[in-house]
Amino acid sequence: MAMNNYDVMVIGAGAIGSSVAYHLAKKGYKTALVEKGDLASGTSSHCDAVALICDKDPGIDTQMGYSSIERYLELQEELSYDFEFHQRGCLYVCETEPEMEAAKQYVDAQVADGYDMRMLDTKEIFEMEPNLARDLIGGFWSDPDCSMNPYKLCYAYADAGKRLGMDVLTHHEVKGITLENGKVAALVTDQGTYKTERIINCAGVWAPFIGQMVGIDIPIKPRKGIVMISERGVPIVNQKIQEFGYMMSKFEDLNFTRNVSERVERNNVAMVIEPTDASNVLIGGNRDFHGYNIDSEIEVMQAVAERAIRFFPILKDINCIRTYSGLRPWVVDHLPIVSEVDGIPGFYIAAGHEGDGISLSAITGKMVSQLVAGEETDFDISKLNFRRFQQA
Numbered sequence: 602m603a604m605n606n607y608d609v610m611v612i613g614a615g616a617i618g619s620s621v622a623y624h625l626a627k628k629g630y631k632t633a634l635v636e637k638g639d640l641a642s643g644t645s646s647h648c649d650a651v652a653l654i655c656d657k658d659p660g661i662d663t664q665m666g667y668s669s670i671e672r673y674l675e676l677q678e679e680l681s682y683d684f685e686f687h688q689r690g691c692l693y694v695c696e697t698e699p700e701m702e703a704a705k706q707y708v709d710a711q712v713a714d715g716y717d718m719r720m721l722d723t724k725e726i727f728e729m730e731p732n733l734a735r736d737l738i739g740g741f742w743s744d745p746d747c748s749m750n751p752y753k754l755c756y757a758y759a760d761a762g763k764r765l766g767m768d769v770l771t772h773h774e775v776k777g778i779t780l781e782n783g784k785v786a787a788l789v790t791d792q793g794t795y796k797t798e799r800i801i802n803c804a805g806v807w808a809p810f811i812g813q814m815v816g817i818d819i820p821i822k823p824r825k826g827i828v829m830i831s832e833r834g835v836p837i838v839n840q841k842i843q844e845f846g847y848m849m850s851k852f853e854d855l856n857f858t859r860n861v862s863e864r865v866e867r868n869n870v871a872m873v874i875e876p877t878d879a880s881n882v883l884i885g886g887n888r889d890f891h892g893y894n895i896d897s898e899i900e901v902m903q904a905v906a907e908r909a910i911r912f913f914p915i916l917k918d919i920n921c922i923r924t925y926s927g928l929r930p931w932v933v934d935h936l937p938i939v940s941e942v943d944g945i946p947g948f949y950i951a952a953g954h955e956g957d958g959i960s961l962s963a964i965t966g967k968m969v970s971q972l973v974a975g976e977e978t979d980f981d982i983s984k985l986n987f988r989r990f991q992q993a
């Protein structure tokens with residue numbers, strides 16, 4: 602027997618689903634956010650915490666990242682729950698001349714598109730970050746970049762959504778979707794069935810299982826990554842810092858080689874580090890495909906620690922208090938899927954944000970609410986349409 606009726610039901614209370622649900626509730630839709638566990642129990646509590654434009658490809662990827670930061674600047678006023686948002690910028694550091702040349706090309710392209718980035722010489726990077734290894738040769742600075750607490754972000758959206766009348770149905774596992782005449786008609790959970798004409802699949806790496814419920818194949822794969830957390834209280838960095846090799850690791854640039862150990866190479870490790878409000882540092886990172894397993898392997902920790910100490914020798918004397926691993930929802934073209942699905946009226950996907958789901962949560966929520974309302978989105982998002990995989 603069907604229980605409540607909802608205008609829209611959003612599956613998955615991670616950074617994407619909770620933003621999507623909040624933005625829909627804000628538009629006046631009777632909305633339910635449906636989650637099999639607790640809020641933020643998936644990747645959004647097993648990740649780092651930054652919203653960057655300087656880790657995005659020039660073009661729509663960066664445009665989404667920048668628009669999301671603009672939306673975050675509004676949200677930090679709009680949401681009453683403090684999600685530890687800061688606009689601190691981001692520093693990239695380079696080890697070699699070829700890296701500096703590649704960095705310069707990247708910065709030139711982004712500056713030509715109007716973004717605030719600039720190259721830095723050796724002296725400037727050490728003035729900014731005195732703990733950096735002394736043999737680094739420079740880097741670049743990206744001014745708009747931000748950080749936050751992703752776990753609190755999900756609670757902030759849910760809290761604001763509830764004030765607008767949104768229902769948050771945690772511990773409700775989606776088991777099926779009922780179609781009538783090919784259109785979305787109901788959502789079946791282990792706690793009951795709900796009538797609705799619109800469902801948004803925001804289940805991150807689990808989005809393909811929801812897709813199977815309506816007979817479609819969503820090509821998202823879990824791409825694992827580890828985070829190591831330092832003991833508190835020793836100031837090490839002032840904001841997010843990444844080695845330039847991070848770009849190669851993320852975008853699988855095989856034409857670029859780094860002078861790294863076999864262990865670092867084998868585990869696709871690139872140094873990233875950022876401070877938290879609780880005065881730890883989060884240290885990463887690696888990218889690998891290991892199915893849905895989120896164990897933290899010793900060899901990966903060793904490789905991440907090795908790479909971090911290479912850039913920050915001070916870390917040799919700092920303890921690591923714990924680690925966790927998470928699963929990035931990876932899509933082959935590194936763009937998320939954000940659209941209604943052709944042939945299944947009322948079924949939408951907002952998933953596949955890989956390493957950018959925290960960064961893109963604010964703009965994704967806004968875009969989906971615009972799509973559902975039949976409004977024009979702020980910019981052309983046809984490249985994000987699921988159609989690109991249906992035609993293949």
Ligand SMILES: Cc1cc2nc3c(=O)[nH]c(=O)nc-3n(C[C@H](O)[C@H](O)[C@H](O)COP(=O)(O)OP(=O)(O)OC[C@H]3O[C@@H](n4cnc5c(N)ncnc54)[C@H](O)[C@@H]3O)c2cc1C
Pocket residue numbers: 612613614615616617618635636637638639640641642643644645646647648649650651652773774775776803804805806807824825826827828885886926927928929930951952953954955956957958959960961
């Ligand atoms: C190590 C690491 C570091 C990262 N660092 C950053 C970063 O600094 N910045 C950034 O932007 N991104 C980062 N990311 C990526 C980011 O974490 C993800 O893109 C983002 O968390 C994905 O959010 P999501 O809401 O799509 O998925 P999730 O957070 O996984 O949410 C999906 C939810 O769906 C629920 N669900 C699944 N199946 C069902 C079902 N049948 N019924 C009900 N609920 C269901 C799950 O329980 C889960 O809570 C990082 C990722 C990793 C792994």
